[in-house]
Amino acid sequence: MLLGFRTKLKLNNRQKTIMTKHAGYSRWVFNWGLKAWSMTYQEGLKPTANKLKKFYTNYVKPHYTWQSQLSSRVYQYAFVDLDNAFKGFFNLKGTGYPKFKKKGMNDSFSLDNCGKWIPLGSTRIKLPFIGFVSTYEALPDCQVKKVTISKVGEDWFISFAYEQERQIPEKKTAIVGVDLGIKTLATLSNGEVFPNLKPYRKAAKKLSRMHRNLSRKVKGSNNRHKQRIKLASQHQKVANLRRDYLHKITSYLAKNFSNIVIEDLNVKGMLANRKLAKAISELGFYEFRRQLEYKCRLYGSKLTIVERWFPSSKTCSSCGLIKTDLSLSERIYRCKCGLEMDRDLNAAKVLANQAVGYTVLACGQSAADGSE
Ligand SMILES: [Zn+2]
Numbered sequence: 385m386l387l388g389f390r391t392k393l394k395l396n397n398r399q400k401t402i403m404t405k406h407a408g409y410s411r412w413v414f415n416w417g418l419k420a421w422s423m424t425y426q427e428g429l430k431p432t433a434n435k436l437k438k439f440y441t442n443y444v445k446p447h448y449t450w451q452s453q454l455s456s457r458v459y460q461y462a463f464v465d466l467d468n469a470f471k472g473f474f475n476l477k478g479t480g481y482p483k484f485k486k487k488g489m490n491d492s493f494s495l496d497n498c499g500k501w502i503p504l505g506s507t508r509i510k511l512p513f514i515g516f517v518s519t520y521e522a523l524p525d526c527q528v529k530k531v532t533i534s535k536v537g538e539d540w541f542i543s544f545a546y547e548q549e550r551q552i553p554e555k556k557t558a559i560v561g562v563d564l565g566i567k568t569l570a571t572l573s574n575g576e577v578f579p580n581l582k583p584y585r586k587a588a589k590k591l592s593r594m595h596r597n598l599s600r601k602v603k604g605s606n607n608r609h610k611q612r613i614k615l616a617s618q619h620q621k622v623a624n625l626r627r628d629y630l631h632k633i634t635s636y637l638a639k640n641f642s643n644i645v646i647e648d649l650n651v652k653g654m655l656a657n658r659k660l661a662k663a664i665s666e667l668g669f670y671e672f673r674r675q676l677e678y679k680c681r682l683y684g685s686k687l688t689i690v691e692r693w694f695p696s697s698k699t700c701s702s703c704g705l706i707k708t709d710l711s712l713s714e715r716i717y718r719c720k721c722g723l724e725m726d727r728d729l730n731a732a733k734v735l736a737n738q739a740v741g742y743t744v745l746a747c748g749q750s751a752a753d754g755s756e
Contacts, residue, residue: 386546387524388543388544391543392541394518394519395517406454406455406493406514410459413459415484417436417463421436433467437463461496462493491535494532505526507522507624507627508624524548527546528544532544558643559573559641559643559736559739563731564672578633588622626671630672637676637679642685644688645688646676688738696731707719
């Protein structure tokens, strides 16, 4: 199934300038082509976009050195645009005779990787010629031959068409409970664990050290300014590491399980414990849930969210008995029935047991139309 995707780019000023230059390049070439087409036609010739492109490549482009500093793919696609514009006109598609492009009106350009694939996914991607750019929303894991960059208002967008590999639900393992924690980021009811990332912990440590350094620097000083910039980039680094890791986990879950059960994350107790609440928000649990929601929609999985008052960590996954005296420091869950299990694993299994009978708050195929 071929799907379209379009999302906003997160660009710095340098990148915005590069995009503006390329959009300008594309417009310039399109307008040149349109003018040349009209002139040659009036002289009794039969212009085509391809003939004009050849002429342009050999006799026009070499005169404009600024164009050699930009991606040559852009002007190739400007001629494709011109071709399409005339096809629309000749086929009487109601588009009329092609018009000159104006600056600030539908600014856009297209890029490809000279026939090679462009891998996409997560919120950071490498575009041919342009280099790394970020998006606010994660892109689907896919590869494409061509992307289009366009400007709407003051914002830049990326769009592309991609082939979606739809997972067949029958192939997925049916149900998984996911317990989110601090020591172990995610524990699955089948025993798989996603530990908290070491590089992330290292980077986060460095970040807090840099925070302390900054507070020691004299206000308004050059050194403080320099430290500020360093701090900002470290912040970015930590955030990227975390996001990428969360994407790995949420993609894995959405692709491999047909029903994923998590706890509502405003969990009881966490609110009472401010330190714990802070740690949890830093680990990006809200981001985790957001990603999981849209990926479940994408891969046709069901996301079950167990209500916040449910005592998942205190319940025995085997006999259902609820312990009233379980402290946070107890890592092993022990029950009268003989069950002895890692505390997080037990909680994940308890969540998996809740897959049936609980309200589905957010998912692609909700409980109501869970015919699949
Ligand atoms: Zn038990």
